[in-house]
Every structure is written in C-alpha cells, then in structure tokens.
Amino acid sequence: MSAPHEPFAGFDEVARGGAPRGVEPAGGAAAWARDLAFGARLAAGGGREGWIRTLLTAVGVGLGVALLLLAAAVPPMMTVRDHKRVARDSMSAGYLAKPTDSTLLVADAGTTFRGADITGELLRPEGAKAAAPPGVAHLPAPGHMVVSPALRRLLAAQPLLRERLPYTIDGPIGHAGLMGPAELYYYAGSDRLTARDANYEHGNADRIAGFGHHSNSAVMGPTFDLLLVVMLVVLLLPVAVFVATAVRLGGERRDRRLAALRLVGADNRMTRRIAAGEALFGSLLGLLVGGGLFFAGRQLATHVTIRGISAYPADMTPDAALAVIVAVAVPLAAVGVTMLSLRGTAIEPLGVVRQSVGRGRRVWWRLVIPAVGLLLAPLFGKVQGDGKLNMYQVATGAVLMLVGVTAVLPWVVEQVVRRLGGGPVAWQLATRRLQLNSNAAARLVSGVTVAVAGAIALQMLFAGVDDEFVFSTGADPARAQAVVSAEVDSGAQARDFTHRIAATKGVQHAYGYVDSAVTQPDAASVRDGDFAYLPVAVGDCATLGQMASLHGCAPGSVFLVPPADGAGDTQAARTYLRPGGRLDLNGPPREAYTGTPRLWTIPRDARTAQSRPDPSGSLGWGLFATPEALDTSRLTSETATVMVALDPHDPDAAEYVRNTAAKLGIGVDVLHVGTTTTKSGYAQLRRGLFAGAALTMALIGASLLVMMLEQLRDRKKLLAVLVAFGTRRGALAWSVLWQTAIPVVLGLVLACAGGLALGAALLGMVGRPFHPDWGAMAGMAAIGAGVVFAVTLLSLPPLWRLMRADGLRTE
Structure with a gap:
C-alpha cells in the first residue's frame, strides 16, 4: 500500500x-x-x-x-524607588516638644561634589529605642557613619571629598535604604545636634519619632x-x-x-x-x-x-x-x-x-x-x-x-x-x-x-x-558663584565666618554681611503680635553695594532701602524707615513679643538708596548699615551670609569652599549661583x-x-x-x-x-x-x-x- x-x-x-x-x-x-x-x-x-x-x-x-x-x-521600578524614598524620609510629621526614649534628632548634611549630589543626614538618638533608617542595622555613633557603596568608592578615590566627610566608616547602607546602586548617601552620628523650638529657632536639628512619616510628592x-x-x-x-x-x-x-x-x-x-x-x-x-x-x-x-x-x-x-x-x-x-x-x-x-x-x-x-x-x-x-x-x-x-x-x-x-x-x-x-x-x-x-x-x-x-x-533666578554668576550662609550667635562669629571663607583656596572675593530683623518701636505693647517686620543688613560698603545702588558710602553710613516693585512691606517701610525714626532691635517678630525692647534711632543723615538684585538674584530692602553705625551684638537671630566670587582657573574652587563650610559647623548652607532653577x-x-x-x-x-x-x-x-x-x-x-x-x-x-x-x-x-x-x-x-x-x-x-x-x- x-x-x-x-x-x-x-x-x-x-x-x-x-x-x-x-x-x-x-x-x-x-x-x-x-x-x-x-x-x-x-x-x-x-x-x-x-x-x-x-x-x-x-x-x-x-x-x-x-x-x-x-x-x-x-x-514598578519607579514605585519601588518612591516607596524607598518615603520610607527613609526624615521630615517630621509635626513639632515634637519633648524627647522620649524613641525620638532622635536629625539634620540635613547633603552636599555636592563636582556636580554630583550627595545626600547625607546627621543623627543623634535621644533614647535607647530610637529607630534606625531603612538599610541601617544600628545608628552610627558620634564621629562615625554608614555610607552607600558608591559613596564609599568615591571617598576612597577623592581625598578632597574625604576631607569634607572625615567620619569613620562603620559599614554600608543596605539595598532597602537606597534607590539605586549609584546613589551617593550617608548617615553620620553627631553629638552636636540640638533641637529647634516651636518657632524653629535656637537649634540646628529636628526632633523626629522615626522615619517614613511624610511624603512630599508634588502635583x-x-x-x-x-x-x-x-x-x-x-x-x-x-x-x-x-x-x-x-x-x-x-x-x-x-x-x-x-x-x-x-x-x-x-x-x-x-x-x-x-x-x-x-x-x-x-x-x-x-x-x-x-x-x-x-x-x-x-x-x-x-x-x-x-x-x-x-x-x-x-x-x-x-x-x-x-x-x-x-x-x-x-x-x-x-x-x-x-x-x-x-x-x-x-x-x-x-x-x-x-x-x-x-x-x-x-x-x-x-x-x-x-x-x-x-x-x-x-x-x-x-x-x-x-x-x-x-x-x-x-x-x-x-x-x-x-x-x-x-x-x-x-x-x-x-x-x-x-x-x-x-x-x-x-x-x-x-x-x-x-x-x-x-x-x-x-x-x-x-x-x-x-x-x-x-x-x-x-x-x-x-x-x-x-x-x-x-524659573529664572535673576542671578548674576559673573559677580559671585556661590553663597554661604549660617545662623550665628554674634557679630564676632559672623566676622570669623567671613574671614575663613575669604581665606579659602580658590576664593577671589568674599562679600560678607549679617542679616537680621527689627520691628516697630512700640512692638512690646502690641498684644496680638501683628507688628511690622523690617529686615536689616550690616556689612561693609563693598558688600552693601552688591545689594543696593549706594552713593557716598563710608564707614558709619546708613541707608534706607524701600521695597522694589512691592517685594516687601511698603507700608512698614514708609512708616518706620525714615531719618530720625526709632526701631526696636529686639526682633524678629514672634506670635507674642518676648524679651526687653532695644530701641535704636536711625541717624538723621541716613540716605535713601535703591535696591538692586544681589549676585544670587534676591532683591533686598530695609535698613542697610555699616558695622560702625550699628553694633551687630544688639541684634537677635543673626544670619551670616557670604557671597563668594571664585577663581575661574581653579575647577575645584567650589569644593574648597564646601570643605571650609563643613568645618564651620552644622547647618552651614552652600548655594550654587545659577541663572535658573528647575522643579x-x-x-x-x-x-x-x-x-x-x-x-x-x-x-x-x-x-x-x-x-x-x-x-x-x-x-x-x-x-x-x-x-x-x-x-x-x-x-x-x-x-x-x-x-x-x-x-x-x-x-x-x-x-x-x-x-x-x-x-x-x-x-x-x-x-x-x-x-x-x-x-x-x-x-x-x-x-x-x-x-x-x-x-x-x-x-x-x-x-x-x-x-x-x-x-x-x-x-
């Protein structure tokens, strides 16, 4: 067949x-x-x-x-990354007034190295039950830190960065605490952290009950x-x-x-x-x-x-x-x-x-x-x-x-x-x-x-x-390329702050001033706390000239700078910023006036000046004075700010400034001056x-x-x-x-x-x-x-x- x-x-x-x-x-x-x-x-x-x-x-x-x-x-990868970000978030869910055995203090210690962002946090437990962040077995002791593997390799290869982060490395951060293997992240222990009060003052750290209580995803x-x-x-x-x-x-x-x-x-x-x-x-x-x-x-x-x-x-x-x-x-x-x-x-x-x-x-x-x-x-x-x-x-x-x-x-x-x-x-x-x-x-x-x-x-x-x-910042990087700022306790500390920045390698010019706030002379009698806020800047003529158009500035000069284009309290400026006027240096304003009034009289020869954007693009106003005219020791809640012009021929000039800022203490911010900012x-x-x-x-x-x-x-x-x-x-x-x-x-x-x-x-x-x-x-x-x-x-x-x-x- x-x-x-x-x-x-x-x-x-x-x-x-x-x-x-x-x-x-x-x-x-x-x-x-x-x-x-x-x-x-x-x-x-x-x-x-x-x-x-x-x-x-x-x-x-x-x-x-x-x-x-x-x-x-x-x-799924972005979801995992977002979950990890939220799980390690240290932003407090609210103000915690008293320490407990499970609270800890945390302060941001992030930095930048040659264009790479490095995220860091300083930690101080206030009790034996304080929780460790994800990926960390134990909270690091003061002077010690745990780092991501990528940051550990970078620290080993870059002595300049190691100088900025001199903590002893105890171990790595696990995968649960990192969004990716290339992330540069660290946690360091510090015994210099102190909690801020309810007005977010008089301290350098937040008190938190743990991690993962906050999500700041923007719509x-x-x-x-x-x-x-x-x-x-x-x-x-x-x-x-x-x-x-x-x-x-x-x-x-x-x-x-x-x-x-x-x-x-x-x-x-x-x-x-x-x-x-x-x-x-x-x-x-x-x-x-x-x-x-x-x-x-x-x-x-x-x-x-x-x-x-x-x-x-x-x-x-x-x-x-x-x-x-x-x-x-x-x-x-x-x-x-x-x-x-x-x-x-x-x-x-x-x-x-x-x-x-x-x-x-x-x-x-x-x-x-x-x-x-x-x-x-x-x-x-x-x-x-x-x-x-x-x-x-x-x-x-x-x-x-x-x-x-x-x-x-x-x-x-x-x-x-x-x-x-x-x-x-x-x-x-x-x-x-x-x-x-x-x-x-x-x-x-x-x-x-x-x-x-x-x-x-x-x-x-x-x-x-x-x-x-x-968004355009209005900044002028030709005048300054970095701004360093920190809270200080006195004018002497602010001057030392400025001098150390100015002496840093790679710095050509440093314009330092003290920023504070004063209020109306009768603020002590205002019961509802609705008193005027008037900013004060104290610096030499060269520095003040970066923030206002000054004519005839000399030691002892005082200038009255009204808000430009409504960028400030125009009514308060008209009422209190005038030659011979009185101000209370016991500021800045709070919900209720506290302390003893410190009345100060504006010199009668004070002149009016027009505000101009500073190198970072900010448009200031208020009372501009030289140190000879206003003793900064009489001010409260002072902030020292230094605008820094860097050597264009030194590619690591900004890194030297960041290293100096890290040595000046906790909470010293170094802002890169750029023409734009992006969400x-x-x-x-x-x-x-x-x-x-x-x-x-x-x-x-x-x-x-x-x-x-x-x-x-x-x-x-x-x-x-x-x-x-x-x-x-x-x-x-x-x-x-x-x-x-x-x-x-x-x-x-x-x-x-x-x-x-x-x-x-x-x-x-x-x-x-x-x-x-x-x-x-x-x-x-x-x-x-x-x-x-x-x-x-x-x-x-x-x-x-x-x-x-x-x-x-x-x-």
Missing part, C-alpha cells in the same frame, strides 16, 4: 478540482493550526540558510522585546502629564515599528519558497498562513531572546548609570500585565504584519509577481491616518491649569500622527525614485534597485523616521512649556527622557544592522554575479550607500514635517504659540542620519565578503 500524500502533495486531487486529502476547508481553525505549524517547521528545519534567517529575525525581534520589557519594568499638573504621555509614545513607538519590521526579514527568499509550495499544490491562502507560521516561530523565538537579553542585561543594571538614574536588578521586575501584553502582542503582530505584507503579492507556482514593477501605491488612505490623529484638536487650549488630561486620547492621537509618517514614507520613496535615472554605475544600480523594490528601503528607515519625528515634536513641547517648570519632577522627567532616548537609539542602531545584514544576504548571489561580470567592488559599495542615503534623506524630510505638525498640535493643546527650534530640529535629524550611516558603514565588511566568488554557489 502506498503512503498517503503529504498535505501539499495532492497534485492529482487539485487537478480534479477537489481539495487534497486531509486538507480542511480554507479558513478553518484546524487549517490555520496546520499551516502555522508547517510554517514553523519550515523556519526551524530549513537548513543553514533557514536557521540564519530565523536567528536574524529572532535577534531583531528580541532587541525590541528586551526594550519593551524594560519599559514594562519602569513603572505637577496636566502639562506634566502631557509631557509624560508623549515621551512614552515617542520612545516606545519606534520599538514597535522595529519589531514589526524585524518579522519581515528575508521576505524575498520566503516568497521564493512559497512559490515552490504553490508548485506542489498549496493555494494562496495556504501560503500566507505558512508564511505567518514562519513569522510566528521567529517572533516566539524572539520573545525568548528578548527575555534572555532583558534578564541578562538586568544583572548588569548595577553597573549602569544614566543621568544619575540607576536601579538594583531586583527592583526591575516587569509589570505582570504589561509583560503579558508584550508576550501576546508580539506574536499577533508578527502574524498580522506578515498577512498584510502578502496582500499585494501574487505568489504563483513559477515565481513571485512582486519582482516586477506594478501599479503605484495609493496615497489617500495613508493621509487618512494622520488626519484621524487630529483627535488632539478638541484638546486645543484645554491642557492648562488644574484640568484633567485624557491620556488615552492624547496617546491615540500622537500614535496615529507618527504612524501616519511611516505610512506616507513608502509612497514618497516610490514617487521620488521612479523619477531618478542616469548617472554613474553606482547611482544607476542603487536607483534601479529602489525602483524595483522600495519596500525594504522604506522599512529600513521607518523606525528612524518615527523616532526623529517624535523627538522634534517632544522638543517643541518641552521648549514651549519650559517656563512652567524652569525636581520636571528635571527627573528630562533625565528619564535622556536615558530612554539613549536606549532607543541603541536599539535603532542594533536593529538596523541586523536588517541591513539580512538584506545583503538576500542579494548575495546578485552581488557575486555582478562582480563576476566585472563590476567594480567600489561601485557596489557606493550603490549600497546610495540605496541607504536616498530613503534616509526622504525619511528625514518627512520626519521634520510630521514632527512639526505633531509639535504644533501639542503646543496648541497647552495654549502656546507655534515656535520651532530649527537648530534643534537639524541636530535631531543629523543624529538620525548619523545612526543610519554608521550602521551602513558597519555593513561594508560583510558586503565585501558577500561579493566573493563562492556567492555563486547554490543548493
């Missing part, structure tokens, strides 16, 4: 018009399962060529899956939510595009195999399902590769820091729901993309009709996609204030507008290349190849096009809303954007290289034949470069147009005018082009190997 026919070998049955034995009706679930399984068998058992193709597909898909899993791990508003949603779309959509492209690797060879199957009896629907089975197998293998890459890369997370962001491997666990979505969506996308790609291909028993030039692509439906993306239009002008943002509407609109760019790209490439002709051999080879099949070229740059378009739109949005999160949440978002963009560009480069190598493998025999007929290898190399350059240029032009359109829509949502940054847009386009051309150059060595004579061999 003869063996039964294989499913695709029923040629005699097909000739009689029936279906082959064992073949279910087309479209049934069993037929789908059988053909998908057969396609998987072809992908897994297609010999060396089949395995290379399948592995390239798996690598391409795997790179995208790895990044998608990383994106799925970000929300950023709908504009911030819009930035976050658009950023996620811009970073993840190129990944999805590359995953969809990777499953189509080796399309030409696949179609030739399908033509052979048609020859033995398979119909068109069968061949499409078989092709979908091959793609499904490659995508499933890609899921395994992506999972392996993610978990292998996760173990290296301890050693990777991007813009200050780091994480422990255990904290990077993908959200279960998002991971399931990735695991289901990638195979479904592989099948769907394969079926759609074969709709325009007629696979016949003797060949594939797509090898010839067919009718042109239709453009109308491609333009419908970005048009539907104008779902954003109803939101124009509404993403402001405290309103709520419809994130799904925004995400859908942004995705459609960016996908529309990739949909239009193949039509644009086709329309342009069909009009190209003539020129050198390399140019003709490139243009003819593009004219015969521009699909591969368009797919190659589609991900870059989406990435650049999204980056342009996101940059426009960031630039448009920057003023909501970034912390916004700064973290921008750092996250940089980290995500770096990973996305790395994926783009790796995926492009995989796809480029597969395209060259598809042309291996053609390249070998051209070389055998005498074509110069250099001409072939230039033809590959031209085949890349033409779609890249067209894609970047389209990306700029699409990015401007999406950027304009986003700016319309936040009610901002259309104002593109042409320089930034050109820079982003240059980065995208640079990635593509770098990948092209990396593909040239394999190209030279493929042009050898053994490429003529066939099986």
Whole structure:
C-alpha cells in the first residue's frame, strides 16, 4: 500500500478540482493550526540558510522585546524607588516638644561634589529605642557613619571629598535604604545636634519619632502629564515599528519558497498562513531572546548609570500585565504584519509577481491616518491649569500622527525614485534597485523616521512649556558663584565666618554681611503680635553695594532701602524707615513679643538708596548699615551670609569652599549661583527622557544592522554575479550607500514635517504659540542620519565578503 500524500502533495486531487486529502476547508481553525505549524517547521528545519534567517529575525525581534520589557519594568521600578524614598524620609510629621526614649534628632548634611549630589543626614538618638533608617542595622555613633557603596568608592578615590566627610566608616547602607546602586548617601552620628523650638529657632536639628512619616510628592499638573504621555509614545513607538519590521526579514527568499509550495499544490491562502507560521516561530523565538537579553542585561543594571538614574536588578521586575501584553502582542503582530505584507503579492507556482514593477501605491488612505490623529484638536487650549488630561486620547492621537509618517514614507520613496535615472554605475544600480523594490528601503528607515519625528515634536513641547517648570533666578554668576550662609550667635562669629571663607583656596572675593530683623518701636505693647517686620543688613560698603545702588558710602553710613516693585512691606517701610525714626532691635517678630525692647534711632543723615538684585538674584530692602553705625551684638537671630566670587582657573574652587563650610559647623548652607532653577519632577522627567532616548537609539542602531545584514544576504548571489561580470567592488559599495542615503534623506524630510505638525498640535493643546527650534530640529535629524550611516558603514565588511566568488554557489 502506498503512503498517503503529504498535505501539499495532492497534485492529482487539485487537478480534479477537489481539495487534497486531509486538507480542511480554507479558513478553518484546524487549517490555520496546520499551516502555522508547517510554517514553523519550515523556519526551524530549513537548513543553514533557514536557521540564519530565523536567528536574524529572532535577534531583531528580541532587541525590541528586551526594550519593551524594560519599559514594562519602569513603572514598578519607579514605585519601588518612591516607596524607598518615603520610607527613609526624615521630615517630621509635626513639632515634637519633648524627647522620649524613641525620638532622635536629625539634620540635613547633603552636599555636592563636582556636580554630583550627595545626600547625607546627621543623627543623634535621644533614647535607647530610637529607630534606625531603612538599610541601617544600628545608628552610627558620634564621629562615625554608614555610607552607600558608591559613596564609599568615591571617598576612597577623592581625598578632597574625604576631607569634607572625615567620619569613620562603620559599614554600608543596605539595598532597602537606597534607590539605586549609584546613589551617593550617608548617615553620620553627631553629638552636636540640638533641637529647634516651636518657632524653629535656637537649634540646628529636628526632633523626629522615626522615619517614613511624610511624603512630599508634588502635583505637577496636566502639562506634566502631557509631557509624560508623549515621551512614552515617542520612545516606545519606534520599538514597535522595529519589531514589526524585524518579522519581515528575508521576505524575498520566503516568497521564493512559497512559490515552490504553490508548485506542489498549496493555494494562496495556504501560503500566507505558512508564511505567518514562519513569522510566528521567529517572533516566539524572539520573545525568548528578548527575555534572555532583558534578564541578562538586568544583572548588569548595577553597573549602569544614566543621568544619575540607576536601579538594583531586583527592583526591575516587569509589570505582570504589561509583560503579558508584550508576550501576546508580539506574536499577533508578527502574524498580522506578515498577512498584510502578502496582500499585494501574487505568489504563483513559477515565481513571485512582486519582482516586477506594478501599479503605484495609493496615497489617500495613508493621509487618512494622520488626519484621524487630529483627535488632539478638541484638546486645543484645554491642557492648562488644574484640568484633567485624557491620556488615552492624547496617546491615540500622537500614535496615529507618527504612524501616519511611516505610512506616507513608502509612497514618497516610490514617487521620488521612479523619477531618478542616469548617472554613474553606482547611482544607476542603487536607483534601479529602489525602483524595483522600495519596500525594504522604506522599512529600513521607518523606525528612524518615527523616532526623529517624535523627538522634534517632544522638543517643541518641552521648549514651549519650559517656563512652567524652569524659573529664572535673576542671578548674576559673573559677580559671585556661590553663597554661604549660617545662623550665628554674634557679630564676632559672623566676622570669623567671613574671614575663613575669604581665606579659602580658590576664593577671589568674599562679600560678607549679617542679616537680621527689627520691628516697630512700640512692638512690646502690641498684644496680638501683628507688628511690622523690617529686615536689616550690616556689612561693609563693598558688600552693601552688591545689594543696593549706594552713593557716598563710608564707614558709619546708613541707608534706607524701600521695597522694589512691592517685594516687601511698603507700608512698614514708609512708616518706620525714615531719618530720625526709632526701631526696636529686639526682633524678629514672634506670635507674642518676648524679651526687653532695644530701641535704636536711625541717624538723621541716613540716605535713601535703591535696591538692586544681589549676585544670587534676591532683591533686598530695609535698613542697610555699616558695622560702625550699628553694633551687630544688639541684634537677635543673626544670619551670616557670604557671597563668594571664585577663581575661574581653579575647577575645584567650589569644593574648597564646601570643605571650609563643613568645618564651620552644622547647618552651614552652600548655594550654587545659577541663572535658573528647575522643579525636581520636571528635571527627573528630562533625565528619564535622556536615558530612554539613549536606549532607543541603541536599539535603532542594533536593529538596523541586523536588517541591513539580512538584506545583503538576500542579494548575495546578485552581488557575486555582478562582480563576476566585472563590476567594480567600489561601485557596489557606493550603490549600497546610495540605496541607504536616498530613503534616509526622504525619511528625514518627512520626519521634520510630521514632527512639526505633531509639535504644533501639542503646543496648541497647552495654549502656546507655534515656535520651532530649527537648530534643534537639524541636530535631531543629523543624529538620525548619523545612526543610519554608521550602521551602513558597519555593513561594508560583510558586503565585501558577500561579493566573493563562492556567492555563486547554490543548493
């Protein structure tokens, strides 16, 4: 008895018009399962060529899956980081008047070293039951500290920083107390801490009952939510595009195999399902590769820091729901993309009709996609204030507008290349190849096009809303680069404070003054505590001249500076700041007047001066006096402030100042003078954007290289034949470069147009005018082009190997 026919070998049955034995009706679930399984068998058992193709597909898909899993791990990672931040927070839930056996004193001791922020806290337990912060087994004794591993390494490598933190290191802070392995953090014990009173005075530390009682998460508003949603779309959509492209690797060879199957009896629907089975197998293998890459890369997370962001491997666990979505969506996308790609291909028993030039692509439906993306239009002008943002509407609109760019790209490439002709051999080879099949070229740059378009739109949005999160300080770093301040007990201590800062290495000028407050002369008789507040600054003429426009200043001078632009109590200034007027130096005001009045008369020769911003941007007012005119020992609650001009030729000048400030005592603040200040949440978002963009560009480069190598493998025999007929290898190399350059240029032009359109829509949502940054847009386009051309150059060595004579061999 003869063996039964294989499913695709029923040629005699097909000739009689029936279906082959064992073949279910087309479209049934069993037929789908059988053909998908057969396609998987072809992908897994297609010999060396089949395995290379399948592995390239798996690598391409795997790179995208790895990044998608990383994106799925970000929300849990940020949640863990936030929980750790709250758990170690030392901000008191309220004023604690009396010590107990479970309270402790805590003071901020953070610093900065060469641009890196170091978080530190000084601790002093007030009883045996005082709780230790997370990750710390025991509270450090006075003069000792526990540090994060990253800070320990930094201290060992930087004697300048070790001088600032001279405490004996007892041990490390555990993972529970750190948000990431790169975090610079320490806790030190100190016996010099004293608790502040109810008015937050007469002490240098807060009394707390433990850690984790406070959460200071700021509500950023709908504009911030819009930035976050658009950023996620811009970073993840190129990944999805590359995953969809990777499953189509080796399309030409696949179609030739399908033509052979048609020859033995398979119909068109069968061949499409078989092709979908091959793609499904490659995508499933890609899921395994992506999972392996993610978990292998996760173990290296301890050693990777991007813009200050780091994480422990255990904290990077993908959200279960998002991971399931990735695991289901990638195979479904592989099948769907394969079926759609074969709709325009007629696979016949003797060949594939797509090898010839067919009718042109239709453009109308491609333009419908970005048009539907104008779902954003109803939101124009509404993403402001405290309103709520419809994130799904925004995400859908942004995705459609960016996908529309990739949909239009193949039509644009086709329309342009069909009009190209003539020129050198390399140019003709490139243009003819593009004219015969521009699909591969368009797919190659589609991900870059989406990435650049999204980056342009996101940059426009960031630039448009920057003023909501970034504020000008009005500072003048040309006059001073740092401000050092601390509470002092006397004028003598303030003078010593200033002299020690001025004598520090790297300091060119130091402008020191005493800042305090006085009140109205009859404050003692005001029962409800509603008395006037009048600031006082005591310093030499050079220092006072940094804060006001003075004329004729000399030792013994007094100046009356009214508030500028309403920045102060104008009524109090008019009433009490006048020559010959009386003031009570027993200040500053409290809820109830305490102490003995210290009346002082303003000299009759006191002159009025106009306020000017000091180097830090602050606009002061009140009584400005030289030490000879006003004895600072009569003031209360004095603060010594020193504005420091640093040596521009000494890069560590600021570090020397911080070291001196650390030796001056607890609570000495060193403020860097900058022209702007940024909300912390916004700064973290921008750092996250940089980290995500770096990973996305790395994926783009790796995926492009995989796809480029597969395209060259598809042309291996053609390249070998051209070389055998005498074509110069250099001409072939230039033809590959031209085949890349033409779609890249067209894609970047389209990306700029699409990015401007999406950027304009986003700016319309936040009610901002259309104002593109042409320089930034050109820079982003240059980065995208640079990635593509770098990948092209990396593909040239394999190209030279493929042009050898053994490429003529066939099986």
